[in-house]
Amino acid sequence: MEKVELPVHNHPLVSFTRFSLGQCKGCWSRGYIYGGYRCNEPGCDTMFHKTCAESLPEIKHYSHPDHTLKLVRKFQSSMCSLCRVWFETGYFCSICDFKLDLGCDRRPDPPLTLEKSNTHEHPLVLSNGVGFELSQSERNCKVCFEEVLEFETCYECHECELFFHVKFTEGSHTSHPEHPLKFLTGKEAPDYADKNCLLCGMEFIRELHHCDVCNFSICKECMRNPPPLDVVSQTTHKHQLHLLPRRIAFVCNACGTQGNQSPYFCFQCNFMIHRDCIDLPRVININRHDHRISYTCRLGHGNWTCGVCREKVDGFFGAYSCSKCSSYVVHSRCATRKDVWDTIELEGTAEEEEIAPFEVVDDSTIKHFSHDHYLRLNKDGVILHENKLCEACVSQICAESFYSCEQCDFILHERCANLSRKKRHVCHNQPFMLHTSPGAQKSCCALCDQKFNGFMYKSANHKVLDVRCGSISEPFEHKSHPHPLYYSGETFKYCSAHGGGLNRGMFTCDDCDYSLDFKCALLPKMVMNHRYDDHPLFLSYGESNVDGEYWCEACETKVNPKKWFYTCDECGVVLHISCVVGDFSYIMPAREGSITWSNKQVVPNTSICRILCSTCKSRCNLSSVLKVSKAGVDSYFCSSSCDTSYLLI
Known part of the structure; x- marks a missing residue:
């Protein structure tokens, strides 16, 4: 795809021939743009009409015949002298205070005289300005009732001494040449008239152009920028x-x-x-698939299912398919949705090579990009102490295979060591890059809303995910539910695990009314908590038929057996989820000599005597607490809410 440098934008632009619904960054008109230019840089969805993008550096314009106008990009605080709309890129006169946006520049020179017009019954004559001696009410446009500026080109009726903005005298249109179109405000439109533009389908808000002979109505943007025939x-x-x-x-x-x-x-x-x-992109990346997909006019006969909406794909119409995965197809409209496609067209560009997260030294040793020393693999199934946390996901190692450093206490789950350096995620149309631990600085995951300081996935526009949320893919299988779950970020839903409502993004079931937020969906399936049990604790998803009462071993209050909880399969110990996983569970406790953020640090709470919370005055049950040092005095808090209460005192 050939890129060209044009003065209207700071990135190279590529031409396109499809209809794209959006706003031209040249004339700022919103609607369909055909045959224009767009930016193909990641995260920049700028579009221009062809004529706006190819604007000349200098012009002479009928509305300001005495001086040459020069093109300026991002000319601050500019109001067009003709249409009185604020703009960034446009023309201005270096001699006088005349400014012209690119929309008004593209208007053809109006005829000097309009013998017939739907706007007025008398002939109208083009005028270069309204006399300053007239009052404001006398020089108001008789269509929109707004002021015609002193030096603004307009039409004038000499018989009635009335003035009209030029844009309200336009009547003919390429899509309806047999009759002129009359400009109407929303209140003037007849009851039988359509409520949406016949050409683009947009709903009329305040203005429309209408033919009362044919009941033909179009919006002002389609009137101004007619689609090609x-x-x-x-x-x-x-x-x-x-x-x-x-x-x-x-x-x-x-x-x-x-x-x-x-x-x-x-x-x-x-x-x-x-x-x-028209002219759908040929080759694109979407956030639901790891490979590029390509447009095909016809898939042919087959039992196809869309990889985005999971609905049937008719193979006798156009769709997208993957050359590497023969069964993966996507509806054309699903593939080009703004929440799915990053708007970057890849035709003619080489496919990026995948960056390996580590170098293989031998069968059991790697050099990971996140660490200076070699890491050795352990697959013995040994259960490490509960204080041993993975540097990436800040979770216990438990019985999983892991890589560890023999020179320091750095440790990674084997699955975390294999995390992709670059990943596409269902929650965002831009790709994410893997970043290592930011040290003592904590971040907040955009999906589970948990604070963490492990590895993170970050997009170009700074959307941050922890690696637990960032590494998921569809379909998401969870033991709490028999059906596969899929990401949904469109509507407000209630989590079936804890009952609360979120619209941040959830996993939902296509077959039944079941949803999980990311915080619940990614709770650890197994944890170690030696204070209450020497055996592993497993996540239970509730029991429907229960006789008797359950009591939490940590806080000694009742546990609802129909809700999720942690339990020991050998001893029958039961704990609330909130007594096992807390606000600081995904923040690596500060090591001796480590730098902390501000005056706060997360510290272990694994001693025999549990730490007393300075706010709620209870003994904290969790394995980590927050330590706040202020004026030489250390205070401890068991949750973020307790910490906030302390700061407000």
Whole structure:
């Protein structure tokens, strides 16, 4: 894809021929852009109309004939002298205080005289300004009732001494050439008129252009930027496509979904397509799959299921498929959703090589990118002490295989040592990069809302995930539920484990009303807590048929047996989840001589005598507590809420 340097943007731009719904960063008009330029840099979704992007460095304009206007990008605090809309990139006069945005620059020179107009019954004459001697009410536009500026080009009726903004006298349109269109405000629109633009489908807010002969209504953006009548797009169809501007039910050949208005049509083969399906990107990455996927006009016969929405994919319409995974396909519209696709087109670019997280020294030794020493693998199934925590996920090692350093106390789960350096995640359309521990600095995971200081995944726009949340993929299998779970970030849902509601992002079931938030879904399945039991404690998901009462070994209060809890399979010991996993459970306790953030540090609470919380005055049951040093006095807190209470005193 060829990139060009243009003065309207700080990144190289690539041309495109599809309809893209968005806002042109040149003229700031919002709607469909066809045949323009866009930025293909990660995280930058800037788009321009073709004429806006190719704006000349200097122009002469009919509205300011005496001086040359120069193009300036991001000219601060600028209001267009014609339309009085604020803009960043546009033209200005170095001699006088005249400014022109790119939208007004693209307007064709208006005729000197309008003999017939739907705006007014008398001929209208183009005027270079309204006399300053007139009062503001006398020089108001008689369509929008807003002021016509002193030197603003406008139309004037000499018989009635009335003034009109130029934009309200426009009547003809390429999609409806048989009758002129009349400008109406929302209140003036007849009851029978459509509530949405016939061309782009956008709902009318305040203004529309209407033909009362044909009941044809379009928005001001489509009036200003009419869609092309003919389009050629080799990606989606081999023949020329023609606009059919009318209400008509059809099935789009590119995406397989229903449409009801203004398709593009091929006369040679009865091919119909939505305007925003024209020229779909050929090669893209999505956050639901590890490989690139490519657009194909037809999959062919087969039993296909979409990798994003899990609904059936009709193989006789366009879709995306993976060349490496023969069974993986995605609906065209699902693949190009803004929460799924990063908007980067990859056609013609080499595929990135995967960066290995470590170098192999021998069969049991590696050199991991996060550590200066060699790490040796242990697969003996030995259960380490509860204080031994993985540097990446800040969780107990338990009986898992792990890598350890023989020169220091650095230790990693084998699965954490194999974490991908670059990963795509279902919660975000931008890729994440793996970063090592930020030392004493703590972060907060955007999905589980847990504070941590282990390894992290971070996106280009600084979205942070801990490696527990960052390493999940779909479908997510959880022992608490018989069906696979999938990520959902659209609606407010209640967690089936603890009953609370979240809209941060959850795992949901397609088959039944079951949801888990990330905090509950990623609770450790097994923990060690030698204070209460010498055996491993396992996560239990509740018991439906229970006789008798359960009591927590830590806080000595009742445990609801129908809710989740930790228990020992050998001794029957029961503990609340909150008495095992707390606010500081994923923060590595400070080591001797380590640097802490501010005056706070997380310290172990594994001595025989439990630490007394300075706020709630209870003995903390958790394995880690927060130590706060202030004026030479150390205080301890068992939770974030207790710490906040202390700071407010």
